[in-house]
Amino acid sequence: MNIKKASQITGVPASTIRYYEKEHIIPAVDRNNSGVRDFDDHAIRRISFAKKMRDAGMEISTLKQYINLFDNVENSEDxxxxxxxxxxxxxxxxxxxxxxxxxxxxxKIENFDTHMLKIEDELRTMKANKKERL
Known part of the structure; x- marks a missing residue:
């Protein structure tokens, strides 16, 4: 499938997919006779994994480190x-x-009318009194 379809399936913008390929987060994607990227299921799974990890806050450097261990280093399971x-x-x-x-x-939302408005009013009054003393 082409990059547009891969983007639709994974929810990852095409520009990010190209970046992931450039940074070796996903494996190099084969190209068809016309030179268009042809994504397979493995690449889609890797893009989806990268998206989940990035959405959860994993740094790119950590993601790259994990991918490198997974793809290239034997006996790196530990x-x-x-x-x-x-x-x-x-x-x-x-x-x-x-x-x-x-x-x-x-x-705060549950107690907005009964508590929060009163407290906020008190804080404003305290702030105004402090300004008057200065």
């Missing part, structure tokens, strides 16, 4: 696993921080 475990830990940490922020906002 390194691959360690890298994946560390990335999972980092993602879980980010998720927990995000969940804490979501919970905080949900509390």
């Amino acid at each position: 390194e691959q696993l360690a890298l994946l475990v560390e990335q999972k830990r980092l993602m879980e940490e980010k998720r927990d921080k995000m969940q804490d922020a979501i919970d905080h906002l949900a509390h």
